[in-house]
Amino acid sequence: MSAVEARALTKRYGDVTAVENLDLEIEEGEVFGFLGPNGAGKTTTIDVLLSYKQPTSGEVELLDSDPRDRDVRREVGILPEDFGVYPRLTGREHVEFAVRSKDVDADVDGLLGRVGLDGEGERRAGGYSKGMKKRLVLATALVGEPDLLVLDEPTSGLDPNGARRIREIALEENDRGATVFFSSHVLGQVEAVCSRVGIMQDGRMEAVNSIEGLREEIHAVSRLELTVAGDVEAAAEAARQVEDVVDVEHEDEVVAVHCRRGETKLETLDSVREAAEVVDLRTREKSLEELFAEYTGEP
Amino acid sequence: MSWRVVAEKEVRDSARSRSLWVLMTVFAVAFAGGTYLYGFIAGLEPGLESSTEAFVGLMTGQASFYTTSLVAIVGLMTGYSTVVGERESGSLKLLLGLPHSRMDVVVGKTLGRATMLTAGMIVGFAAALAVLLTSYQSFSTTAFLAFAVLTTLLGVAYVGVAVLASASIRSQTRVTAVVVGVFVFLKFVWDSSLLPRLLTYSFTGSFVDTPEWFDYLMNIGPNPAYSTVVSSSLEGFDAVGYYSLVVLLLWMLAPVALAYLKFRNSDV
Numbered sequence: 001m002s003a004v005e006a007r008a009l010t011k012r013y014g015d016v017t018a019v020e021n022l023d024l025e026i027e028e029g030e031v032f033g034f035l036g037p038n039g040a041g042k043t044t045t046i047d048v049l050l051s052y053k054q055p056t057s058g059e060v061e062l063l064d065s066d067p068r069d070r071d072v073r074r075e076v077g078i079l080p081e082d083f084g085v086y087p088r089l090t091g092r093e094h095v096e097f098a099v100r101s102k103d104v105d106a107d108v109d110g111l112l113g114r115v116g117l118d119g120e121g122e123r124r125a126g127g128y129s130k131g132m133k134k135r136l137v138l139a140t141a142l143v144g145e146p147d148l149l150v151l152d153e154p155t156s157g158l159d160p161n162g163a164r165r166i167r168e169i170a171l172e173e174n175d176r177g178a179t180v181f182f183s184s185h186v187l188g189q190v191e192a193v194c195s196r197v198g199i200m201q202d203g204r205m206e207a208v209n210s211i212e213g214l215r216e217e218i219h220a221v222s223r224l225e226l227t228v229a230g231d232v233e234a235a236a237e238a239a240r241q242v243e244d245v246v247d248v249e250h251e252d253e254v255v256a257v258h259c260r261r262g263e264t265k266l267e268t269l270d271s272v273r274e275a276a277e278v279v280d281l282r283t284r285e286k287s288l289e290e291l292f293a294e295y296t297g298e299p
Numbered sequence: 300m301s302w303r304v305v306a307e308k309e310v311r312d313s314a315r316s317r318s319l320w321v322l323m324t325v326f327a328v329a330f331a332g333g334t335y336l337y338g339f340i341a342g343l344e345p346g347l348e349s350s351t352e353a354f355v356g357l358m359t360g361q362a363s364f365y366t367t368s369l370v371a372i373v374g375l376m377t378g379y380s381t382v383v384g385e386r387e388s389g390s391l392k393l394l395l396g397l398p399h400s401r402m403d404v405v406v407g408k409t410l411g412r413a414t415m416l417t418a419g420m421i422v423g424f425a426a427a428l429a430v431l432l433t434s435y436q437s438f439s440t441t442a443f444l445a446f447a448v449l450t451t452l453l454g455v456a457y458v459g460v461a462v463l464a465s466a467s468i469r470s471q472t473r474v475t476a477v478v479v480g481v482f483v484f485l486k487f488v489w490d491s492s493l494l495p496r497l498l499t500y501s502f503t504g505s506f507v508d509t510p511e512w513f514d515y516l517m518n519i520g521p522n523p524a525y526s527t528v529v530s531s532s533l534e535g536f537d538a539v540g541y542y543s544l545v546v547l548l549l550w551m552l553a554p555v556a557l558a559y560l561k562f563r564n565s566d567v
Contacts, residue, residue, distance in 0.1 A: 052392060052567040070301075073398035080396060084389030088315040089308075094393075100304045101397035137393060 001064055003028045003148045003179035004049060009058035011044050018044040020203040022058070026181060026196075028147075031174050033190030034183035036200035042183050043081050045200070046152050050078060063147060074102050077141030081152035081183075085133050087126025091117055094125060098140035111139040116165055131158045138166065142173070149173055150181045155189045167193050224257040224265045226272055227280035238275035242268045301399050302407035309381075309411025319377070323419030326373045331426035333369070337362050338434060351431060351439040352533055355446040359529040367490070367522040370420075370450055371482055374457025377416045379478045381408050382466040382562065391567050405559045409462045413455045420451045445532040452551060453525045459554035466558040466565075489520040518543045521550040 004026040011019040019041045026032045036042050047053040049060055051067045065072045085094060095108045112121045115135040120128070125136060134157060141149060151170065155163035170180045170193050184190050190197060191211055198208040207214060228235045236250040239257045245268060247258040257268050265283060272278060313319050338354050358366045382405070385391040394404060424447045432438060464477045488494045495517045500506055518524040524543040531540030 047567070050396065052395060054564055054566060068400070070398045070400065078392075078396035080389075080392040082389050083392045083396075084385070085393065086308075086312050086390055087388075088312050093311070097304070097308050098397055100307075101301060101399060103301075140393070140397070 001028045002026060002061070003030070003063055004032075004181060005061040005064075006045070006049065007059045009045070009048060009060065010056045011041075011048050011053065012056045017203055019048065022200075022203075022205050024198065024205060024208070026179060028179050029174070029177065030196060031170060031180040031182060031194045033194030033197035034181060034200065035187060035190060035197050036183075036185065038185050040185075040200045041203040042185075042200055043152055046080070046150060046181075046183060050076070050080075050150060052080070074104075074144060075147040077143070077146035077149045077178075079134070079138050079141045079149075079151045079154050081156075083133075083137055085125040085128070085136060088124060090122055090124050091128070091132075091136050091139075092121035094136055095121075095139050095143065098143040102144040104144035106143045111142055114142070114169065115139045116162065131162050134158060135162070138169070142169070145176065146178060148179045148181065152183045153185070154182065155184060155186070163189060222259040222261070222265055223284045224259060224268055225282040225284075226255045226257070226269070226278050227253055228255060228272065228276040229253065229279050230276035232276070235272045235276040235278075238271045239268050242271050302403040302410065305394070305399055305403055305407025306411040306414065309408050310414050313412065313415050319415060319419075322373060322376055323415075323422060326369065326419055327423040327426050329369055330423035331430055333358075333362075333365055334427035334430045335434070337365070338430065350437050351435065351442040354431065354435070355442050355529065355533065358446065359526045363522065363526045364486070364490070366450065367453065367525065368486060370454045371457050371485065371522070373419065374416060374454040375461045375478045375482060377419075377454075378409070378412050378458035378461030379465055379474055380471060381412055381462045382558075383468060383471050383474045384465070386469060386567065387471055395567060401563045402559055405462070405466060405555065405562055409459060409555050409558070412462070413458050416454050416458055417451055420447075420454055424450075442533055446529060449525060449529050449532065449547075452547060453521060456521050456547065456550035456554070459551055459558070463554040463558040463561070466562040485520060485522060490522050492517060495520075514539045515542060518546055521547065524550070 002025050004024065006022055006024040009019055009022040009024075010017065022041075022045060024045075034042055034046075044053065048055045049062065049067065051060075060067055063072050063075055067073075067076075089097070091112060092108055095106075095111055099106045099108065109121065112118065115138050117132060117135050117139065120132065125133060128136065134154065138151070138154065141151070149170070151166070154166045154170075158166065167189070170182055174180050174193075180193075182190055182194060187197075194211070196208065196210050197214065199206045199214075226235065226239075232250050232253055232255060236248050236255050239245055239248045239255060242264060244260040244264040245257055246260050249256045255272065257265075257272075259265055259268060269278065269281065334354070337357050340357065382391070385394060391404075395401075399407070428443065431443070460481060461474075461478055464474045464481070468474045468477060495513070496506060498516060499510060499513055503510055514527075518527055518539065524546040527540060527543035528547055531537070531543070536544070
C-alpha cells in the first residue's frame with residue numbers, strides 16, 4: 001500500500017511549468033524527505049497532492065484513494081508552508097477546531113504540550129511568533145493520529161531546539177505507524193530522520209534514493225591527496241588503474257585521486273605505493289550538503 | 300455536515316472582529332435613527348395614522364433608498380472578506396487542510412457570516428422597535444415582523460453577493476472594488492430605473508409607455524423585489540408579488556451556489 005502516489009504530475013501556471021511529469025511513490029510507514037532548493041516546485045507539488053491546487057495533468061492518490069475524499073482527509077495531518085492562523089482565535093481554539101473538524105477525541109492540552117506550547121493555549125494566535133504559529137498548526141495536524149503527515153518546510157523559521165523537537169515528533173509519529181512526508185530545502189534537517197529522500201530541481205524529480213544510495217550514485221565521493229617522492233607520473237598512472245577511481249590529477253609531487261566510494265581509497269594507496277613512495281596523505285569526504293549541492297547545482 | 304463546524308468557527312472568529320462590531324453598531328444606530336425620523340414624517344403625512352403599516356410602507360416605499368442602501372452596505376461589508384480574507388492570510392490552507400470539502404467551506408462560512416448579520420440586524424430592529432413602541436399610537440406585530448424578516452433576507456442576499464465576489468477574485472482590494480461597483484450599479488443604474496427604462500425603450504421604442512411586464516423587469520433587482528414583497532405581505536400577494544418573492548429567494552441562493560462553482564476547483 002502506498003501513502004502517497006503521483007503519476008505523471010504536471011502543474012503549469014500560464015507559460016511557467018512549476019512541476020513537470022513527476023512520478024512519486026511513498027510507501028506506508030516511510031519517513032520520506034522531500035528536498036530541493038526554494039523555487040524547485042516542492043510546495044506546488046505538495047499543494048497538488050493535498051488538492052489545494054488542481055493538477056494541469058496527471059493523477060494523485062493519498063492512502064490509495066482520492067485525496068478529496070473526506071474519510072481520507074481525516075487520516076492526513078497537514079502543516080502547509082505558507083499557512084496563516086486565525087488571529088482572533090486562541091491556540092486552544094485552533095486545536096479544538098481541528099478536533100471537531102476531524103470528529104475525533106483528542107487531548108488538546110497534551111497536543112499543545114507536545115509541540116511546546118505549554119501554557120500558551122489561552123492566548124490569541126495573532127500574538128504568536130512565527131515559530132509558535134508553526135507549532136500550533138503542527139498540533140492541529142497531529143489531531144486524531146493521522147496515517148499520513150505532510151510537513152512542508154516544518155523546521156524553517158524555527159530555532160535549532162524547535163527544529164529538533166519537530167524532527168523528534170516526526171520520528172515519534174513514524175514509530176506509531178504514520179507515514180511522514182517531510183520537505184525541506186536544508187538537507188541537514190531531513191538526513192537524520194528520513195529513510196528515503198527525493199531531490200527536486202526545476203520542477204523535476206532528479207533523484208529518489210536512500211541517503212547512502214545517493215552517496216553512491218554521485219561520482220567522486222572521496223578525495224585522496226597523496227604526496228609522493230619519486231615518479232609522480234607513474235604514481236598517477238597506478239592510481240588510474242584502480243577500479244572505482246573516477247579522476248586523477250597531479251601537480252608537483254601531489255597526486256589527487258577522486259574515488260567513487262570511500263573504500264576505494266585504501267586500494268588506491270596500496271596501488272600507488274607500488275609505483276612510488278608515499279610521504280604524506282590527506283583525505284576528504286564530501287559532506288551530504290555538498291552532495292545535495294551537486295544535485296541541485298546550488299552552493 | 301462539517302459546514303456546521305465551519306459556520307461555528309466563522310461566528311466565533313468574526314464575533315471578535317472589532318470592525319464588524321463597529322459596522323453593526325453603526326447599522327443599529329442608523330436604523331433606529333431612521334425609524335425615528337421617518338416615523339415622524341409618516342405621522343405628519345395627511346390622511347395617515349402613525350401606524351406600523353404606514354411606517355413600514357414608507358421605509359420600503361418612498362424611503363426604500365435609505366433602507367435598502369443601509370442593508371446593502373451592511374450585507375456586502377459583512378461578506379466581502381469571507382473567502383478572499385482567508386486566501387490572503389493563508390488560513391484557507393489550514394481550513395482546507397482539515398477534512399472540509401469546498402462545499403462545506405462556502406456554505407459554512409456564508410452561514411456563519413449570515414448569522415452575524417442576522418444578529419446585528421436583530422439589534423437594529425430591537426432599537427427600531429423601542430422607537431416604534433414609545434412614539435407610535437398603534438403597533439402591528441405582523442407588519443413589523445414581516446418588515447424585519449424580509450429586510451434580514453435582503454441582507455443575507457447581499458452577504459451572498461459579497462461571498463460570490465470573495466470566492467471568485469483573488470485579491471481583497473479587487474473584491475472591494477467589485478463590491479462597491481455592484482452597490483453603485485444596483486442603486487444608481489438599476490433601482491433608479493435608468494437601465495430598466497433603457498431596456499424597455501429598446502423593446503417598445505418609447506420612454507413614455509410602461510408595458511405590463513415593466514414591473515417584472517424592474518423587480519429582477521433585489522431591492523425593488525424586496526420592496527414589492529414587503530408591500531405584498533401587508534396588502535396581499537398578486538402575481539408580481541409572488542414573482543418578487545421568488546426573485547428575492549434567488550438572490551439569496553444563486554450567488555452562493557455560483558460562489559461554490561467558482562471556488563470548487565480554484566487553486567488556493
